[in-house]
Amino acid sequence: MKYSKTLLSLLTPIQLLQASFFVLLALTLSLHAVLSSTSTLLLNQKLLLFLCTHRALVFSLLWCTLVALLAYLWTRPRPVLLLDYACFQPDADRKCSYEVCEYFVRRSRLFSTTSEEFMRGIYLKSGLGDETYAPPFIFQYDYEAKLRSAVQEASEGMIAAVDAVLYKTHVPAAAIDLLIVTCGMFTPSPSLSSLLVNHYRLPDTVATYNLSGMGCSSGAAAIDLAGRILSGTRRVRYALVVITESISLNWYFGDNRSMLVTNCIFRVGTAAALLTNDGARRRAAKMELLHALRTHHGADDASYSAAFQEEDDTGSLGISLKKDLIRVAGEGLRAHIRILAPRVLPWAQLVRYAFGEVTRWMKSGQGKQHVPDFTTAFEHMCIHTGGKAVIESVARLMRLDDRVTEPARMCLHRFGNTSSSLLFYELAYFEAKGRIRSGDRLWMLAFGTGFKVCSLVWKTLKDSGMDTDNPWKGCIHRYPLKAW
Structure with missing residues (x-):
């Protein structure tokens, strides 16, 4: 068959x-x-x-x-194949250690002593290491980021990642039919997709999409969009998905604690992925997209405002992460699982899950919800690395042990929260460890503002190996860490 x-x-x-x-x-x-x-x-x-x-x-x-x-x-839908992907790794002089962060905060003289102490405590408990990467303006004497800094941060990451993925797949830029660029918090004009069209001199017929305001889930959402377009057309096409975030203009200079958290956990990161519906390239592809699911819980006010861009009392703009964010994420994940489970779980787990749901219904919704064992459906999981509390909450809700959450925890330590591109840095961790085998199933799970939960289910088509541009090359031997 x-x-x-x-x-x-x-x-x-x-x-x-x-x-x-x-x-x-x-x-x-x-x-x-x-x-x-x-x-x-x-x-x-x-x-x-x-x-x-x-x-x-x-x-x-x-x-x-x-x-x-x-x-x-x-x-019948055409196959959606991931030919390859690439993750951007900035130069070593962009590493943002605790010492660099503390020095920047103090010399800027834009934070109160109370805010400095608060950020110090958040950073030390965040799970981030000393090798994450910061935007260019952090290392300059101009303490306030300008538009040029944000454009520089976005463009250097996108171009480096796209160059790498085109080189690895041997696909010329002129063959790109579909370009999707997602950046949650930075929307310049012309758009970032136009920047890439101009840089690579893409053909006039290229279809472009520019996604924004979707938070850390936008990478999975962009892959889902590309997959829907590719599977629904009879024409052989190539889709380039570029996933980035520019945090330069979103650095918060104020004293609102819910907004100061973002300064401590978000870091620079970009990924690019090339997909196709050409079945003839199956042997060259790394993975095939089997399922994609997106659920939006923004109809609930608490979910909608859990992560919100707003001004503080003094007019300073920032991203406010509310205290009930973890609770909202848990409820959204439960609702998401109810839809995803019948699509991916084996029959034995489905029967147990159905029995648990019927039992809860007979008890008028009282009692704990049965959580199916998703490790029976997937060999690998890329869990949203939104922060230490998020990873621990997902692990607790889904009853995942440290072995399953290891890539997410190590990715947060090495690269921080790179927002929408974080899933591919986790995938790179699996490949650097050589854990992926042909035929394995891999689950990518991401959360986003709004509040959204997105899943991508892949089937791997070849054994993994250490690519020359893998961002974990040179440091993978140090992971996993014994203490986190």
Whole structure:
């Protein structure tokens, strides 16, 4: 079955039509030979008589079967393949250690002593290490970021990641049919997608999308968008997805504690992924997208305002992370799981989950919700690395041990919260460790402002290895850390 699906995906529509007519001709000749044969040992006499007297009906059924087969082959979704991806790693002089952070905060003289102490406590408990990366203005004497700093931060990450992924896949920029760029908090004009179109001289026919304001889930949402477009078209296409965040203009200079947290956990990061619906490139692809699910819980006021951009009492702009963010994330994840579980879990887990839900319903919703064991459905999980509290909350809710949450915890330590690109830094961790094997299933889970929960389910098509541009190269031997 697996071989037949692979073979069908390699055939063009004309070749499929030719093969279908050949099958029909073979069936017709076989039926004629059977009906003309004098040997009727294996056929019931009444059935043989019926077939002989209703040949037109039999041939009509064969033709209908052929048409149905062609319609299925023509309308079935095309495979969505991840050819490769790349993660941006800034130069070593951009590393943002605790010492760099403290020095920047003090020399800027824009924070009160109380705020300095608060940020110090948050940083020391955040799970971030001393090798995360900060935007350029942190290392300059101009303490307030300008537009040029934000553009520099976004453009250098995007161009480096796109250059790397195009080089690894041997796909020229002119072959890109679809460009999706997502950056949650920075929306210049012209857009970031236009910046890339201009830089790479993409063709006039390229379709571009620029996503913003979707928070840390926008990377998964962008992949989902690309997958929907690729699977729904009969034309072979290439989609370039660029996932970045520019935190320069979103550094908060004030004394609101809920806004100061973002200064402590968000860091620089960018990823680029090249996808295609060309079945002929399956052997060159790393993974195939099996499922994508996005749930939006913004109808609830608490969910909508859990992470909110606003001005403080003095007019300073910042991102406020409310105290009930963890609770909102947990409720959103529970609702998300109820939809995702039937699509991915094995039958044994589905039966247990259904029994648990029925039991809760009979008790009028009282009692704990049964949480299925998702480790039976996936060999690997890339969990949202929004922060130490988020990782621990997801682990507690889904009953995941340290082995499962290891990539998320180590990714937070090494790179910090890189927002929407964090899932691919986790994927790079799996590859650097050599843990991925062909046929494994991998789950990417991300949360975003609004409040959104997004899932991507992949099937790996080849064993993993250490790429030359893997961001963990040179430091993977130090991970996982014993203490975090």
